[in-house]
Amino acid sequence: DQQVKQNSPSLSVQEGRISILNCDYTNSMFDYFLWYKKYPAEGPTFLISISSIKDKNEDGRFTVFLNKSAKHLSLHIVPSQPGDSAVYFCAASGIYNQGGKLIFGQGTELSVKP
Amino acid sequence: NAGVTQTPKFQVLKTGQSMTLQCAQDMNHNSMYWYRQDPGMGLRLIYYSASEGTTDKGEVPNGYNVSRLNKREFSLRLESAAPSQTSVYFCASSEVAATYGYTFGSGTRLTVV
Numbered sequence: 105d106q107q108v109k110q111n112s113p114s115l116s117v118q119e120g121r122i123s124i125l126n127c128d129y130t131n132s133m134f135d136y137f138l139w140y141k142k143y144p145a146e147g148p149t150f151l152i153s154i155s156s157i158k159d160k161n162e163d164g165r166f167t168v169f170l171n172k173s174a175k176h177l178s179l180h181i182v183p184s185q186p187g188d189s190a191v192y193f194c195a196a197s198g199i200y201n202q203g204g205k206l207i208f209g210q211g212t213e214l215s216v217k218p
Numbered sequence: 219n220a221g222v223t224q225t226p227k228f229q230v231l232k233t234g235q236s237m238t239l240q241c242a243q244d245m246n247h248n249s250m251y252w253y254r255q256d257p258g259m260g261l262r263l264i265y266y267s268a269s270e271g272t273t274d275k276g277e278v279p280n281g282y283n284v285s286r287l288n289k290r291e292f293s294l295r296l297e298s299a300a301p302s303q304t305s306v307y308f309c310a311s312s313e314v315a316a317t318y319g320y321t322f323g324s325g326t327r328l329t330v331v
Binding site: 145 | 222251253258259260261262263266276308310319320321322323324325
């Protein structure tokens with residue numbers, strides 16, 4: 105069963121507008137959530153994270169929102185830039201998970217058009 | 219700063235052949251991981267090593283073995299490759315707590331024909 109789900113395989117937005125990427129999870133024991141960005145032929149790179157004790161975390165143009173009651177998180181990119189075009193993975197972890205292993209979603213491919 | 223280094227970058231195998239994917243990190247991380255990426259499936263954990271001397275199965279361990287050779291190196295072995303193992307393989311490392319995030323290698327693209 106997929107514990108972390110990204111239901112939109114792709115998203116296309118215009119440069120300068122907001123990009124909103126969504127992620128749902130099913131395991132209520134998850135208490136840390138991360139977003140990774142992946143360019144073709146490269147490994148994923150860490151983008152932003154949020155602890156379950158918060159509902160928002162901001163880093164420059166990137167903001168992650170967490171709604172624990174809905175088991176939903178979203179990544180907002182404002183303003184979107186062509187260089188943001190990539191695949192975005194959300195990931196979740198339970199702090200007491202042995203090895204701190206992350207469970208990833210399927211990914212959403214973002215395309216930002218000039 | 220090399221980070222996480224994976225070799226080889228590309229490989230084509232015939233069904234039934236064996237091979238080992240190599241991974242090394244220079245960040246003194248305790249934990250290391252092997253993931254595979256398939257279209258529509260995201261990143262799925264194959265095996266991980268929470269610390270030197272320990273290894274554990276992830277979501278999709280069948281057909282694979284691993285060795286944590288020392289703190290730096292974590293290898294993934296396919297004993298008898300199958301077409302279903304055609305994928306992109308990523309190695310990653312982290313501090314013990316996942317809150318610090320993982321550092322990924324650039325991946326190995328494996329095709330089994």
